[in-house]
Amino acid sequence: MTTRIASVRAELRSDSADVATATPRLSWTTVSETPGWSQQWAEMKIEDEVVARVDGPGSVLVPWPFEPLRSRSVRTVQVRVLGSDGLLSDWSEPCRIRAAFRSGRDWVAPLIAAPEPTTAARPVLLRTEFTVRPQLRRATLYATAHGVYQAFVNGHEVDDQVLKPGWTPYRSRIVHESTDVTALLATGANALGIDLAGGWYTERVGFMTESGVSYGEQPSVTVHLELEYVDGSTDDVLSGEQWRCTTEGPRRSASLYDGEEYDARREMPGWDRPGFDDSAWSAAHVLRENFPVPEARTSPAVRAIERMPVTRVLNSRSGKQILDFGQNVVGRLRIRLTGPAGTRVVTRHAEVLEDGELGVRPLRSARATNTYVLSGNGEEIWEPAFTFQGFRYAEVTGLPEPIDPAAAEVVVLHSDLRRTGFFESSHPLINQLHANVVRSMRGNFFYLPTDCPQRDERLGWTGDIQVFAPTAAFLYDVDAFLASWLVDLGLEQDAIGTGSVPFTVPHVISGGDEPPGEGTNPTAAWGDAATVVPAVLFERYGDREVLERQFTSMCAWVGLVQERAGQDLLWAGDFQFGDWLDPTAPPEDAFRAMTSPDLVATAYFHRSALLTSRTAMLLGRPAQAQRYSALAYNIHRAFVDEYVGEDALMSSDSQTAYALGIVFGLHDSPQQRDRMGERLASLVRENNFRIGTGFVGTSLVCDALTETGQLEVLDALVTSTSNPSWLYPVTMGATSIWERWDSMLEDGSINPGEMTSFNHYALGAIADWLHRRLAGLAPGEPGYRTLEIAPVPLPSFDHARADLHTPYGTASAGWRRDGDVIVVEATVPTGTTATVRLPGRESVEVASGHHVWKIDG
Structure with a gap:
């Protein structure tokens, strides 16, 4: 029997060895041939110098056991483990860690820009020359921008990152890159150039450019190149008035919405190399404005x-x-x-x-x-x-x-996210639907989770990611990505000052025809991203730190909603998006839905109070846990009394209403829940097995039918190709998820609504159900420390399977028909266990390894 460490990583980024903290958490995966193997203890060493030991099974996000890293240092860490079989593994392959942050010093380089521009948001070239002394040890370029930029050293791009540094709430947070440029420098004369454009900073972001808002009229950049020599001395090359700049380069305009114009006749060969004649260029303009101290990047580029x-x-x-x-x-x-x-x-x-x-x-x-x-x-x-x-x-x-x-x-x-989750079934259209979900997610995870990538919007809508986060966390490793976005959410929430979460993060909705409050009024399912997304990250990655950081934000949101709901705890009468884009809503009115927006709001109020209670308990805050638990209970009672009749019929007799009541547990008994499921199934039948939910209900309706045993109706709903349905767009040739169920009409014309996108991931939230329920691979404990294997074979499928690279290793679950028998298979990663729930059988616990069961088909 052998045991080996398959991988070691530091902190959360999967695209780089860079870490943004002096004490990065460590994670490793172990592979063992011993059935039921578990870790007894682990040892970690850094540069063959220091050995630290942790007892027990912990191997995910383990606290840094060594001296804090120094800024710019590069270290290697190795791990070995002792298993329950008494065998000690070899040391792992070295894990390289680069401390890509500045520590202990304020950012001293100022923002620089073109002087007195004649055209708004004009792209600009900036350059400087400097001397490198002999025996250079290391050169690190720190840079960020109010805009987007690329840096060049001696004619070479410094990295492969695109549109850096991305988009954050510029007034409260900007992110810097830390790039090792040692190999691009030479002793003697060197040149550093910056190609700069406006990006999100100068774009009139929002709905329609004429009603949008921009952060500023001109882009600017701040640069700090630190040169370290063998003798311990350092030189700094800082952005400042000694830099030269021009707006007469080949890039004549650059807009995220409108596109770019480039005139190759105006190229300036050698502008980013030493010795270039920049006498016709202007001195750079130094901005005296204050800006937040830049933070090191924590999310993938x-x-x-x-x-x-x-x-x-x-x-x-x-x-x-x-x-x-x-x-x-x-x-x-x-x-x-x-x-x-x-x-x-x-x-x-x-x-x-x-x-x-x-x-x-x-x-x-x-x-x-x-x-x-x-x-x-x-x-x-x-x-x-x-x-x-x-x-x-x-x-x-x-x-x-x-x-x-x-x-x-x-x-x-x-x-640049790491793909972690995969799904495949016997149903070609469902497979194409899943591929479309993956494609829409990829295109819209662009520094932040956007709604769409094509029109004059591309915003970080909170409601979209609230419903889609579980799907995202299966398909890709999004822990670092969404954790960084949640920092922005908290900052924008603080800026509003009431506890409200804006419709979009970063918050840019303002003016136009928007409802009162300019996008800052509390809105259910959108604002609830403050509680739901952190909870998903903890459930899927075991990331307790994100809960600790976001807990204040969670409490502020729930507190505000409690204030709005009043003594009866029914959140009613406020502006709501409700079950946005209900398929019965006319093209010109996406708000019009079958489900009462007040019902949706109160259901989410309960959900957020419950999640906040659970978070408080996890963080060791029992008094707060009790308070939010009691609040959740009272909201539950108020909801049932107001919206659920004794016969389990709901005041909004809609698919979304019953899905909310069932999945959020807003009922008084299993019997009432099952009657709600029966009515939900009836509604689906009456609608000819077509979907009847918008953004809110779509992520819940399949789970609601599953939980209440309405599998025949569920099967017909999931595989329907009628309009509206998940598969209707697939039959129309869709290769991504549409914003509307009928973004394209059956005659091939585009939906006449003003708001029609062919690349929106929200309605693709069904993929989470495909993974967890159809294939049967779900988290049992946070981070998949235990799995729940509970497949739901449906008549229209001959097989389904899901595979996931969990923090502990690769897990899989699936089933296939073999005559009158269904064969269920599962792989449980080393060091974990699984609870197996099969139709018609008692649940069982199994250890790591590969398992096969046969059940009646």
Whole structure:
């Protein structure tokens, strides 16, 4: 029998060895051939110098046992474990850790920008030269921007990150990058250049650019290059008035919504190398404004993840060439071109076609158009740097001849998350639905969880991620990503000052036709992201620290709602989104739903109070736990008395109402719950097995039918292809999740509503049910310390399976039909256990290893 450490990691980032803390938590996975193996103790050593020991089974987010890391230090950690079989493993492979943060000093480099610009949000090039003395030991570049930037050292990009540093609430938090640039420097003269554009800082973000708001008119950047020498001395290269800048470079404009214009005739070869003549450039303008001390990045960066070729070429009705990439993606078009100097090549983008042309109406005021002016110097390759589009189709015009399809490709962009979860079944349409969920998640996890990637919005809507967080946490490792976003949520909540959570994080909704409060009034299911998302991260990753950090935010939210609800604890009469985009809502009124918004609000009030109570207990705060538990109980009583009749019929006789009552436990007995399930099943039948839920109910309805044993109705609902249904878009050729159940109508036309996206992940929250219930792989204890294996075989399926890279190793669960028998299989990772619940059998506990059961089909 052998035992080995399969992997070791520090803190949460999965895309980098960088850590943003001096005391990173350690996690490791163990693989053992011994059935039922468990860890007795573990030893950790750093650089073969210090050995620390922890007793017991803990192997996930273990507190740092060594001296705190020094800023910029690079260390390696190894782990070995003693198992219950008495065998000691070998030391693991070294885990490299880089302390990518500044410690003990304020940020001294000022923001710099172009002086007195004549055009708003003009892209700018900035540069400086400096001398490196002999015997350089290490060079670290710290930089961030009010805008987006790339840094160049001696003509080389310093990293592969895109649109850095991303988007945070600039007035309260900005994130810096820490980049080791030692290998790019040479003794003697060196140059540092910054290519800078406005990004989210200057974009008029919000609904429609004319009613949106921007943080500022011009981008700026702050840079600190620290040079360390072998003798212990240091030199600093700081942004300041000695820098030179120009707005006369080739990038003429750059907008996230509108696209980028680049004139290759204006390129300045060597601008980012030493010896360049910048005498015609201006001195950089030093901004005297205060800004938050930049924090080290804790979440994964956005990068180019893959490249996709053209799948077919179409000609539009108007005779234009359209490139089809076969699926709806998020990224940028990269093209190879030749032609005379001054030739203007224009690319336009859209998710769908309508009447043989690009369907651009859903973009609203976003132009999603890039322009490249050829230099005429042979073959030219262009990919915009400071924009991105959501699209499947690209129209290319301006060339004398149609572009060669082989000369174009899509560079796919998203946060560089580690894929962890997989699903497969015997149902091809369900498999395509799941693939669409993955694709929509990838495209919308772009520094923060956005609603859509294409139109003049792309905002961090709290309601969308509240319902989707469980699905996200299965498909990808999103602990660091969402934990960082929750920091922003708490800061925006603090800025409002009432405990309210804004509709979007960062908070930018203001003015226009928005309801009173400019996006800050408390709203159920959206504001409840403050309680639900931290709870999901704890459930799926065992991340207690996120609960500790967000607990004040959770309490503030619940306290505000309690104040709004009043003594009867029924949250009623306030503005609510309710069951947003209920399929019966007309195109022009997404608020209109079958379910009372007050019922939705009170149900979520109960949910958040209960989650806050549980969090308080986990954090060792029994008095608060008791208070919130009592509050949750009283809300429960108020809800049932107000909305649930003695016959279990609800005041809103809708799919969403019953799903909320069942899944949130808002009933008085199992019998009442089952009667609610019977009525829910009847509603689904009466609706010809079509879905009848919006954003709120969609994530709950399958669980509600499962919990109440309505499996035949559930099967028909899940596999329906009628409009509306999960599979209707798949039958219409969808390759991502639509915002509306009918974003495209059956005649192939686009839904006439102003708000129509073909890449929204919220309605894809069903994927969590596919993983947990259909395949049967669910967390039993936080972080999958124990599993719950409880598959729900449905008649329309011959098999289903889910696989997940848990913090303890790879787990799997699934089933297949073999004649009249259903064969259930599960793999339980080393050091964990599972509770197995099979139809018609008593539950059993099993240890790690591979297990097979057979049940009647």
